Amino acid sequence: MAEPTLTWAGVAPATPEIYLVMALCAVLLVEAFAGEKRRGLADTLTLVVLLVGALVSAVYGHVSERTTLFHGLYVADELGYVLKLAGFLIVAVTLVYSRAYLEQRDILRGEYGVLCLTALLGIFVLVSANNLITVYIGVELLALSVYALIAFDRESGVAAEAAMKYFVLSAIASGALLYGMSIIYGMTGSLDLDVIAARVGAGHASLGVIFGLVFIVVAVAFKLGAVPFHMWLPDVYHGAPTSVTLFISTVPQLAYFSLTFRLLAHGLAGVTAEWTQMLAPLAVLTLIVGNFVAIAQSNLKRMLAYSTIANVGFILLGFIAGTPAGYSAALYYTLVYVLVALGSFGVILLASRRGFEADSLDDYKGLYARDPLLAIVMLALMFSTAGVPPFIGFWAKLRIIQELWVTHHNALVIIAAAASVVGAFYYLRIVKLMYFDAPVTNAPKPAGHFGARVALGLNAAAVLGLGLVPGPLLDLCARILH
């Protein structure tokens, strides 16, 4: 068989992945030869790699319309372009926030940056996957890197436990995903999502496809952390080092969004009615459990974990709308959630010290008096997640509810609105703790790296700014998923 040779023009849209693989090998070599002598060198280099990567992919990775590469295994489109740029920048920000934390716990090693880069590569693969094989490899690449990141602090027993739980449960989810994929493959005779979309869309859905779909929905729900597949999420968020929690609560969400989008909304578009039906009860349960259990938490990381679950409920609602507008609302919500989660866990990171995790709610009592910047940032972020108007979170929730209303999911609209009200309670409670309560612990005075504080300030400013001028981001999301 005559295969066309690879040309640069043919693979240019895959610039981010190619660049990332080469860069992570370089970081690995630098760490191997210079890491012992100069702690933090590889970490700084990783940061540079990410910023250069954003630049390189912005210049070379852009495609004007949807194209497939590598014999249809890879798809390049505007969605991928935007999510990859966001991925580079968000990982860079997480590294800026985490630097001091890692230094204080003696786990600032080059492998941390490398594992972040490989996880990011997994995310990119998922974002651009157009074939079940690529989807699966992306999922595994991401998961494998994350297991190692969670267990990265070897001194910590809870971290090891969290990694173990995540590993075991994730393996089951991978099994479900593979099983579902194999059934879909058996029924359609193809691994290519385009072909699957054509074959599933052509006739009415067969029973076999639905069987496969069930397993895929379970796997997706697990990855997203939807109830009843959410068990791992609070333990992992709580047990992992906070810097890792910051990482896994942000960037992978982009990948899981596009996993859901590519697999369900694109590949299995023919059975949209079926999977929205399956997702609806999951979303309702997720909203209820996430919001109500969050109230009972006394640990901020756990509380934010349940808040993540609640947010996942909203993202699912966007998919349940089942229209491109609904998907774009879900995308908008995902980006907003990531921006806010980035800041919230950033605050925890900057408030912590050596030997002081700053993850209990009590630690935040009277934070305003001790560190006004962190308190103001946290205020903005909590108002945003609660959905208070000028902040960006308001628009995200509004868009989802709007789309549900348009597609006549009236019961879901009511549940979503009610869940938001319940959620507002525990977000605002943190604000109360910070501003009106007297400190109970003699927590050390926070004093983080200057760069990290600036980044955090900018992060909060973005939450407010994009909330005041929501137009551009909303338009972008609508445009790339038209």
Added chain:
Amino acid sequence: MLASVSTVWSALPAYAQSTAWIVVITVALIISVALLTLWERKVIGWIQLRRGPNRVRIFGLLPGVGQPFADVVKLLLKEVIIPVRANKVLFVLAPALALIPAFATWAVIPLSPELVVANIDAGLLYVLSLTSVGVYGIILAGWAANSKYAFLGAMRSAAQIVAYEIAMGFALVGVLMVSGSLNLGTIVRTQHGGPLSWNWFWLLPLTVVYFISGLAETNRAPFDVAEGESEIVAGFHVEYSGIAFALFFLAEYANMILISALTSVFFFGGWLSPLDGYLPEGGAAADFLMAPSFFWLGLKIFVFLFLFLWLRATFPRYRYDQIMRLGWKVLIPITLIWIAVEMVMSYNHVGPWAT
């Protein structure tokens, strides 16, 4: 007479022919093992300025040649002791598991230009996978005996074999790159044209790595920590006696012959003649010496076997951590580097890629 035998032979169906060959090869191997044990004791004796076995004669002639057969009789007559707390099934199964791969691998080895029992495409992979399965006999023997020494031997052996298997596999990747085939017959044929076009010349580092890994895979000195008489008595087979012990012995020596044969096939032209093209044409002797035949393979196997014995008589035993270090940190990097070198040579059409 001979003509009638050959007509009967060619009238036989293919499966009967290969069955006959399997029987012949197995019997020949067992006899070779017996003679090899004698040769080993003789060679080591000479190296250590002793005589070696010289009492048991056959028909009153050839002092010492009867020794291995006397040993076999002795071992057959001894009781096979199965320890009370041992896992009986596995304890009995283990010697067989050690022996079977050592014999089964011979199925794909090209003994002469015409003769190979199973001429399969993925022959090299078959060899690799069977040699890696051989370790089960040792591990299970060590575990089933329920003895600390045996267990220690088994553990050492498992770690060692897994480590050296990788180096071995990488060395064979180099061979693959030269021949472009997994079929052992094709691998031999691509080496034709005298000793300098055999693989050892361009793949010298891989040849050395392969032979060292072969030593380690067969648990021979200086890599015999699995037995390590001075540390863990006799290692994995400390609880075995009588014929069960003899089976392990048989497996070890059969593996030695196997590794010698494989080294000849992969790196030294198998059944190809070393004199090919160096003698004047004409004359029955010159024709025989220049033609490829089993004779040359046998000679090469004999040379490598002598090397095995020589090494055993010369080198002290490696320490366990040194074995691991040699395998992982020295041999594997060498093979990787040489594969890269081969890549460059192949790209520039140097050496065997000159065409």
Added chain:
Amino acid sequence: MLVEVLFYVFATILIAAALAVIISKNPVHAALFLVLSFVTSAAIWLLIEAEFLAIVLVLVYVGAVMVLFLFVVMMLDIKVEEHRRGFTRYAWLGWITAVAVIVEIVGVVTARRFGVDITRGAAPWPASYSNTQALGSVLYTHYAYPFELAAVVLLVAIVAAIALTTRTRRGLKRQDINRQVNVQSTDRVRLVKSMDAKSP
């Protein structure tokens, strides 16, 4: 005909061995039955002319993975009975899952009802067909992208294993091979004048 007979023989052994993996009380026996099931599935792959996959299955799983697996299992002193206690409490959940999976598999196998014929066999390949070559040419061209990514997955596994295990703790005694090899007798033995030597 012969192929069918062989298939059923191997399939029976495979299923029996797979069951034995779960049922065996002794973890070493379970691991060995797993080896047996690998070998028989390799044999079944051979029957469908996938000789490369079959041999590599034996080479990788039987020859390397399971050896290390046994290595670990043998070193564990597992009190099997202790672990089995309380295990049956969740058995009903397992049964429900098993029944559900079986129902689904039957559904898929009888997929002909849904207009998809997936059980037809392929025509045998000619003798010159090399499974290894075919796999190689597809892997390095059509599937180059996932193939390279799989390599990255392996790299991640290596990095993760090293990051999580080799950690130089403070005060840990380490071996420096170079120093060991370069040691001189004067580093180890100090000759001192004995007090007694001076006495008359």
